[in-house]
Amino acid sequence: MIKIIVCMKQVMDPDIPISLFKINPETKKALPPEGTPPLMSSFDENALEAALKIKDGQDTQIFVLSMGTKIAKPVIKKTLAFGVEDVILLEDESFENLDGYSTAYVLANAIKKIGDYDLVLCGRQAADTDAGQVGVGIAEFLSVPSITLANKIEVSDRGVRVEREAEDGYQIVDVPMPAVITVNNKIGVLRYPVLKAVIAAQKRKIPAWSVEDIGLDEFAVNRTALSELSIPERKTVNNQVILNGDMPEENASKLALMLREANLI
Amino acid sequence: MEMQIYDYKGILIFAETSNGKLAGITAELATAGKKLSQQSGEDLSAVLMGSGVSSHVDEILTLGIGKVYVVDEPSLSKYSNDCYVAAAADVCKQVCPSFVLFGRTIFGSDLAPRLAFHLKTGFVPDCISLDYDPDAHLFKMTRPVYGGKANATYTIENYRPQIASIRPKSHEPVQLGAVSESKGEVIKLNVSLETIERKIQVIDEIKDDISGVKLEDAGVVVSGGRGIGGPEGFEKIRELADILGGAVGASRAAVDEGWVNNNLQVGQTGKTVSPNLYIAIGISGAMQHLGGCSTSKNIVAINKDPEASIFKVAKWGIVGDWRKILPTFTEQCKTLQSSSTAQ
Numbered sequence: 001m002i003k004i005i006v007c008m009k010q011v012m013d014p015d016i017p018i019s020l021f022k023i024n025p026e027t028k029k030a031l032p033p034e035g036t037p038p039l040m041s042s043f044d045e046n047a048l049e050a051a052l053k054i055k056d057g058q059d060t061q062i063f064v065l066s067m068g069t070k071i072a073k074p075v076i077k078k079t080l081a082f083g084v085e086d087v088i089l090l091e092d093e094s095f096e097n098l099d100g101y102s103t104a105y106v107l108a109n110a111i112k113k114i115g116d117y118d119l120v121l122c123g124r125q126a127a128d129t130d131a132g133q134v135g136v137g138i139a140e141f142l143s144v145p146s147i148t149l150a151n152k153i154e155v156s157d158r159g160v161r162v163e164r165e166a167e168d169g170y171q172i173v174d175v176p177m178p179a180v181i182t183v184n185n186k187i188g189v190l191r192y193p194v195l196k197a198v199i200a201a202q203k204r205k206i207p208a209w210s211v212e213d214i215g216l217d218e219f220a221v222n223r224t225a226l227s228e229l230s231i232p233e234r235k236t237v238n239n240q241v242i243l244n245g246d247m248p249e250e251n252a253s254k255l256a257l258m259l260r261e262a263n264l265i
Numbered sequence: 266m267e268m269q270i271y272d273y274k275g276i277l278i279f280a281e282t283s284n285g286k287l288a289g290i291t292a293e294l295a296t297a298g299k300k301l302s303q304q305s306g307e308d309l310s311a312v313l314m315g316s317g318v319s320s321h322v323d324e325i326l327t328l329g330i331g332k333v334y335v336v337d338e339p340s341l342s343k344y345s346n347d348c349y350v351a352a353a354a355d356v357c358k359q360v361c362p363s364f365v366l367f368g369r370t371i372f373g374s375d376l377a378p379r380l381a382f383h384l385k386t387g388f389v390p391d392c393i394s395l396d397y398d399p400d401a402h403l404f405k406m407t408r409p410v411y412g413g414k415a416n417a418t419y420t421i422e423n424y425r426p427q428i429a430s431i432r433p434k435s436h437e438p439v440q441l442g443a444v445s446e447s448k449g450e451v452i453k454l455n456v457s458l459e460t461i462e463r464k465i466q467v468i469d470e471i472k473d474d475i476s477g478v479k480l481e482d483a484g485v486v487v488s489g490g491r492g493i494g495g496p497e498g499f500e501k502i503r504e505l506a507d508i509l510g511g512a513v514g515a516s517r518a519a520v521d522e523g524w525v526n527n528n529l530q531v532g533q534t535g536k537t538v539s540p541n542l543y544i545a546i547g548i549s550g551a552m553q554h555l556g557g558c559s560t561s562k563n564i565v566a567i568n569k570d571p572e573a574s575i576f577k578v579a580k581w582g583i584v585g586d587w588r589k590i591l592p593t594f595t596e597q598c599k600t601l602q603s604s605s606t607a608q
Contacts, residue, residue, distance in 0.1 A: 229415055231415055
């Protein structure tokens with residue numbers, strides 16, 4: 001039996017259009033538009049899919065760990081529909097302004113409380129902050145090896161074999177368990193759940209742990225401070241030439257000639 | 266004796282090699298490092314780690330970096346997180362830099378955060394601009410968040426070294442040979458790797474079969490997206506790229522559909538490109554794609570949706586079905602190219 005903990009973060013829908021994206025520069029926070037529910041970070045869904053692929057091949061228990069201040073329960077409960085043993089929420093108001101360092105510290109301690117595990121899987125980065133450091137940080141706090149950008153994971157009695165992204169190719173590495181692996185989106189999108197399981201999942205009760213429950217005696221201190229959040233000025237393109245498609249051939253020729261004129265081809 | 270914040274001095278960049286050559290990111294790191302050095306008055310140095318890498322040291326000196334540390338160890342011949350973190354931590358202990366800078370390459374994305382956690386300090390990845398605040402005596406690190414919809418600026422006040430990485434192509438590279446004669450200082454560092462427990466074993470390293478120009482280095486990139494509709498369409502994309510002496514790219518949608526290999530992906534989770542000419546065909550221009558190509562000098566878009574975001578960043582474009590446009594466009598390019606060769 002292999003025990004996998006998948007860390008999943010809820011994020012503001014990354015595909016909301018720029019026109020609806022607002023921030024509060026005072027609180028330095030993004031403001032989700034009215035009526036758009038949060039989503040599980042797509043990269044963390046890749047991590048769940050990686051866990052399910054392992055479970056397809058062998059006896060595996062999957063636990064989902066999600067940390068935040070106001071976690072949307074129906075959204076996180078959807079993960080139960082994939083045959084996940086349990087979802088554990090880490091919910092505490094004091095988690096509001098944690099940086100990657102403190103977040104990894106809390107998650108690592110929650111993982112210690114869950115106890116014996118073989119693998120911790122995380123997305124390659126969160127779909128909101130795009131930092132890609134929490135997974136690696138968890139590994140450091142747990143004193144276990146970290147493998148990033150896994151494209152393929154194979155678990156055997158001897159340990160894990162991972163194909164990980166490399167510059168201009170890939171690397172095959174072996175690592176003993178327990179280990180933390182961050183999963184590249186190349187591993188595949190999360191499969192569809194069975195409808196019946198989706199309905200059943202919403203009826204389940206899921207445990208939520210606070211700071212006291214995790215037993216954090218000393219809170220890790222943020223290493224980084226956010227000093228400013230701003231919306232960048234969009235570059236406007238001067239002298240834009242957009243041809244319409246009524247005369248595709250003529251316009252195609254025209255475009256090529258213009259690019260030649262500009263010395264680009 | 267415990268180290269104090271003011272005991273940490275200087276800016277240290279982590280140079281990188283790729284395929285036996287100095288990687289392009291190193292010259293970009295030199296630009297970022299020099300600017301911070303000028304602003305802050307801190308000395309700039311570089312470190313190169315690996316096996317058999319000493320031959321690249323002169324090249325780093327010609328980037329105008331006055332001091333280069335080298336860690337040349339057989340056990341660093343293949344990259345593994347545990348060995349490199351131990352080596353990098355030892356380097357930081359010996360050099361004691363105030364600010365450490367990596368590239369947000371695969372090397373930097375794997376090594377830098379673990380090093381930061383190991384040293385119990387802060388890390389700000391994927392920066393597009395770095396500045397020094399002389400009043401606060403702090404480096405200000407700015408990075409895109411929310412897929413580039415916002416920028417966040419961070420500082421690391423009470424921990425050293427401050428560690429950051431820069432997004433590839435966010436800084437213009439220093440030209441190789443910027444300083445003609447290498448008169449800088451080279452310091453060989455010995456790191457102790459015997460005591461570390463090596464858990465990660467590198468079994469093999471497989472290189473992609475890349476024919477032609479490398480995507481990140483190409484002066485012209487022709488990219489296809491979901492609108493291309495299948496792998497056959499990418500043959501047309503390839504044809505145009507070949508005529509223009511460029512490389513083929515793809516959006517995440519095209520990669521997720523399995524039409525092209527993952528290594529062609531341009532965007533936030535793919536390659537960052539900044540060619541002179543970027544031709545986007547059947548690409549809507551999602552934020553995560555633009556994050557990987559928006560610094561291109563000239564963007565051309567062909568898309569049937571006039572509302573597609575790609576037209577907001579394109580200098581030239583045609584609204585229409587690429588299937589009707591591309592054959593003539595490619596043919597015309599071919600004619601123009603051959604006429605210029607004849608001249």
